[in-house]
Amino acid sequence: MADIHIDDFFHDCAKTLVHLYNVFPRQTSLYVDDIISPEPVDEFGLPGKRHQACFDSFLWLAREGYIHYAERVRMQGLDQVVLTEKSFLRLSMPSLTTELEDLPEPILMKKGTLGWQFRETLKSGSTHQLNQLCQQFFTDKA
Numbered sequence: 001m002a003d004i005h006i007d008d009f010f011h012d013c014a015k016t017l018v019h020l021y022n023v024f025p026r027q028t029s030l031y032v033d034d035i036i037s038p039e040p041v042d043e044f045g046l047p048g049k050r051h052q053a054c055f056d057s058f059l060w061l062a063r064e065g066y067i068h069y070a071e072r073v074r075m076q077g078l079d080q081v082v083l084t085e086k087s088f089l090r091l092s093m094p095s096l097t098t099e100l101e102d103l104p105e106p107i108l109m110k111k112g113t114l115g116w117q118f119r120e121t122l123k124s125g126s127t128h129q130l131n132q133l134c135q136q137f138f139t140d141k142a
Helices: 004-023 049-063 085-092 105-111 114-124 127-139
Strands: 028-031 071-073 077-083
Touching: 004 028, 004 049, 004 077, 004 085, 004 114, 004 127, 049 077, 077 085, 085 114, 114 127
Parallel strands: none
Antiparallel strands: 028 077, 071 077
């Protein structure tokens, strides 16, 4: 059985990290609907499992020291969210192990960061590559 929930978790984390990296160092509001498609609530007004899983990925990132936030916005999102130093460094430091085409060094440096690789992989939709990038991000010792 495929671990689709882990694929979803990595996707949610990657989109969250890229979203926050794109506005760094500003604090911002982060909502589940920014990361996944809006889902209807059930008859009791509670969010679905996919919505809850995405929200819980925010909380996990915070507990593990990848993001900071000031407060929860119900079960919809977080307020005043920012990357931690650990996340910023991991996303912005060159990390490619393979060589890119012959480009000027400043461009190679930018394209070699995990932030750039996350963005490009999210555009391409490659689940396997995104999972590998997330595993690299979470195991780096920066």
